[in-house]
Amino acid sequence: MNQRILVTGGAGFLGSHLVDRLLDKGHEVICLDNLFTGDKSNIRHLLQHPRFELMRWDVTDPFKIEVDQIYNLACPASPVHYQYNAIKTVKTSVMGAINCLGLAKRVKARIFQASTSEVYGDPQVHPQVESYRGSVNPIGIRACYDEGKRVAETLFFDYHRQNGVDIRVVRIFNTYGPRMNPDDGRVVSNFIVQALRGENITVYGEGQQTRSFCYVDDLVEGFVRMMETEDFTGPVNLGNPGEFTILELAEAVIRLTGSSSKIIQQPLPEDDPLQRKPDITLAREKLGWEPTVPLEEGLKRTIQFFEKLLAEG
Ligand code: NAD
Ligand code: UDP
Numbered sequence: 291m292n293q294r295i296l297v298t299g300g301a302g303f304l305g306s307h308l309v310d311r312l313l314d315k316g317h318e319v320i321c322l323d324n325l326f327t328g329d330k331s332n333i334r335h336l337l338q339h340p341r342f343e344l345m346r347w348d349v350t351d352p353f354k355i356e357v358d359q360i361y362n363l364a365c366p367a368s369p370v371h372y373q374y375n376a377i378k379t380v381k382t383s384v385m386g387a388i389n390c391l392g393l394a395k396r397v398k399a400r401i402f403q404a405s406t407s408e409v410y411g412d413p414q415v416h417p418q419v420e421s422y423r424g425s426v427n428p429i430g431i432r433a434c435y436d437e438g439k440r441v442a443e444t445l446f447f448d449y450h451r452q453n454g455v456d457i458r459v460v461r462i463f464n465t466y467g468p469r470m471n472p473d474d475g476r477v478v479s480n481f482i483v484q485a486l487r488g489e490n491i492t493v494y495g496e497g498q499q500t501r502s503f504c505y506v507d508d509l510v511e512g513f514v515r516m517m518e519t520e521d522f523t524g525p526v527n528l529g530n531p532g533e534f535t536i537l538e539l540a541e542a543v544i545r546l547t548g549s550s551s552k553i554i555q556q557p558l559p560e561d562d563p564l565q566r567k568p569d570i571t572l573a574r575e576k577l578g579w580e581p582t583v584p585l586e587e588g589l590k591r592t593i594q595f596f597e598k599l600l601a602e603g
Pocket of ligand 1: 462
């Protein structure tokens, strides 16, 4: 059945892909975004769409709309952007969750939270399973994001227990693809842009830290399956279990772009997790979901996007 769906953060990287997907399925979509890290260019192709509406609004300010479902994605996601105004990042996660949950309670909407693998901090358990409670430094430079997202999860489960709100919580692991912001400092966009411009590739530390990279289309498929699954609140990990060192990623980007860029080392940022890889057993069991796009294929598609973006200037 077609529904009216609110997507907060819908003008961002993941949000805009989700909005495309929901419109394709025939739903009506309201995108609420303050355009802090998102960009109108991500949704420009939708501005005349009869079932799409853009609401320029800050999720920390209360709002009232009638909707059947809410996807709460509003939050800067890259370390550069979430550390730019750390206090605002906490407010966005916490007050944003309260405002969205209050709305969900009032209009009886099912509500989805874009949580993160960062709730596991610098993990002592590998790969990360949902039952692992994490190892987060509460006073470090990543805490505004990590703890903000942890409190958001707490609020989701308290609204569920106390008010019967119908929640869905996913923990997203590093995701990449077209429409990543070229300036947000995330590793995949940084390396591709550096390689295409022939600049040095900046590996932080020795590049032995690991991440698992999920292609955006796979992730969005997981979002929709989660939202459409009955009687399962999560939290559930969504990510690609393939694990790569950052050095391996740099080498793959150089190979696939044919770039003559050199790899250089820069200092490792504080509290940078040493390793990260999702255990997706639960997602396989409950959602029948697993990623289908291998890293090399996803990187090729992302490189094509950035080639076009850089050519347009
Ligand atoms: P993004 O920065 O591209 O998107 C975030 C969107 O939220 C942007 O459009 C931004 O303008 C908007 N926003 C920020 N603060 C807001 C506010 N106060 N009010 C209204 N809108 C606001 O990042 P993304 O990668 O698309 O991430 C989307 C969500 O997924 C975030 O909640 C992020 O924490 C989560 N997540 C992403 C990843 C990933 O690898 N991409 C991993 C884990 C979690
Ligand atoms: N990284 C890097 N060079 C860059 C950007 C990031 O070596 O130009 C490293 C970073 O230190 C981290 C990993 O790549 O170990 C992933 O960084 P990103 O900011 O993309 O995501 P997160 O640390 O939040 O997983």
